[in-house]
Amino acid sequence: MKVNSILGIRSNFPFQEFEAKLVSPGKMLTLRYLLCVTFLALVCIQYSEAWLWSWSRGAHTITGDVRGVPGVTRSWSARVRWTWRFSRRGDLLQSCSQLAKAVVTREQWGAVAARHELAINGIAEELFVWHTGPSTCNAAGLSATECQSCLREQSCTEQVVKALQDADLKGGKDDIKYNFLIGQDGVIYEGRGWDVIGQHTVGRNSKSIGIALIGDFSTTEPSQASQDAMNSLIVCGKESDKLTKEAQMTTGPQMAGKAFYNLLVRCNGLCVEN
Known part of the structure; x- marks a missing residue:
């Protein structure tokens, strides 16, 4: 039994x-x-929007010559390394939407119409980082002392951006040469935007985006706010398919200024606050 x-x-x-x-x-x-x-x-189902590519500072790799850039024989290229992050995708999309609304448009900073515009064919594959350089203050008719204090105020920085456009037009460009510019207070200014070819890097403009930090960073480093703003702009550019996921951030000591370039090397990319 x-x-x-x-x-x-x-x-x-x-x-x-x-x-x-x-x-x-x-x-x-x-x-x-x-x-x-x-x-x-x-x-x-619970985390259908959870898996997303998140920015992580990538290791620098030596790339070939950047032709057409005076004084630059070699450039550092920060290859973006992407890692999975378990967080709601909607959070990032909302942040990017807020960032897009916060960008100072051409109309807001008083840009004049471009002489000629040519659309980027497809998605930009390269990202060139610059500083506006020693001529920044001169273009705006400011002394070095006045310029440094000016770059901390949005109203004055807008005047500088306008002066940079005027200088580029006088120099024979079709418009301000950069796609975006970033002030030391972290405010982003629309140059030519994501979809229009810039005139920032000779021979490499057609499939690239040029971002310039406003100021001369030959001897001083850019602010943390400007670095964080650039990081957010790059992340959102990739998330919105304006930049390929494999796009490299390329610069050199004369392009970004020696102090900024050394900072990028030291931080192995942007020194982003987490």
Whole structure:
């Protein structure tokens, strides 16, 4: 006579043989697979917007010559390394939407119409980083002392951006040469934007974006706010398919200013506050 120890019922029914047939090794394996698939499906439903590429500072790699850039024979290229981050994708998209609304548009800073515009064909594949350089203050008609204090105020920085456009037009450009400019207070200014070819790097403009930090960083480093703003701009550019995920950040000591360039080397990319 068989005894079912769990139910405590006396019976002649061969429970152990029945259980062995009901839950055979093959069926148990299938059951485990089904449970795993169900769990993964629930996770995907719960976090359908969770898997996203997040910015991480990439290792520098030496690239070839940047032709057409005076004084630059070699450039450092920060290859962006992307890592998975378990966070709601909607959070990043919302942040990018807020960033886009915060960008000072051409109309807001008083840009004049471009003489000629040519759209970028497809998605930009390169990213060139510059500083506006020693001529920044001269273009705005400011002394070095006045310029340094000016760059901390948005109203004055807008005047500087306008002066830079005027200087580029007088120099034979079709418009301000950069796609975006960033002030030391972290405010981003629309130059030519994401979709229009710039005139920042000779021979490399057609499939690239040029970003310039406003100021001369030959001997002083840019502010943390400007670096964080550039990081956010790059992340959102990639997330919105304005930049390819593989786009490299390329610069040199004369392009970004020696102090800024050394900072990029020291930080192995942008010194972003997490």
